[in-house]
Amino acid sequence: MKRPALAAAAALFAAGALLTGCGSTHGSDSGGTSAGASKAPKQDASKAAQEAQQKYQQQLEEATAAHDRAFPAVAQACAGKSAAVPTSPSSPASSGPQPENPKYGENHAYLKTTTLSPLDECRGDAHAARITAELARQTPADPEQAKALLTRLGYPDAKVAQAGQGVQFSFFVPQVGPCLSGTLSNPPRIEVHGPYIEGGCEASRGGH
Structure with a gap:
């Protein structure tokens, strides 16, 4: 918001009020100042939105x-x-048929993920193929080995945990996404998906 411009407009408005109190009448000037002041916030908001979009892009x-x-x-x-x-x-x-609980969808919203674009799906499948090819050479025996393998492949922020005969993992593809999660086992199970509605690549532990 252009604060100097708004301050100048306020000063002019105050001066006009003083002149009016001394017997001078400028009805048309008062109306013009009011109209200008009402347009300024809208213009500032539009400009801010445009700048935010440009920054995001x-x-x-x-x-x-x-x-x-x-x-x-x-x-x-x-x-x-x-x-x-x-x-x-x-x-x-x-x-x-509808679920018995009318709030079923609301209670299970934490399981929903964002929709992927064709580009996201392609990237996810390509990254999954990279991991699968590496697992053909070496299947990690524990979370430490899994973490080392994923870091070597370029996914240092991957989360890993022991899960039965394999190692569970999840991560957001660096910079752009999408999420990959699953089990590093033989054979591996890898799912490509968008972040969960409530955030992150791992589902929350429970609903609401």
């Missing part, structure tokens, strides 16, 4: 460039894929 381009430098094979495999997220058609309000 710049950050997205920088993040994509950083990802593509780190994973050139993935970038090449997914070149030309659309980054637009598809919109899912709305389902009929009363089609098919």
Whole structure:
């Protein structure tokens, strides 16, 4: 918001009020100042929104460039894929059987993930293929080995934990996403998905 401009307008308005009190009348000036003041916040808000969008776009381009430098094979495999997220058609309000609990959907919202674009799906599949190829050479026996393997592949922020005969893992593809999670076993089980609605690549422990 342009505070100096607003301060100057306020000073002019105050001066006009003093002149009016001394017997001078400037009805048209008062109306013009009021109209200008009402337009200023809207213009400032529009400009701020435009600047925020431009900043976001710049950050997205920088993040994509950083990802593509780190994973050139993935970038090449997914070149030309659309980054637009598809919109899912709305389902009929009363089609098919409904759950006994009318709040079932609300209570299980923590299990929902964001929708992936074709570009996200391609990147996720390509990163999963990289991990699968590495596991063909070496299957980690414990979380420590799994962490070392994923770090070597370029996923240092991956979370790992022992799970039966394998090691559970989850991470957000550096810079751009999407999420990959599953079990590093033989054979591996890897799922590509968007972040959960409540945040992160791991589902919350329970609903609401």
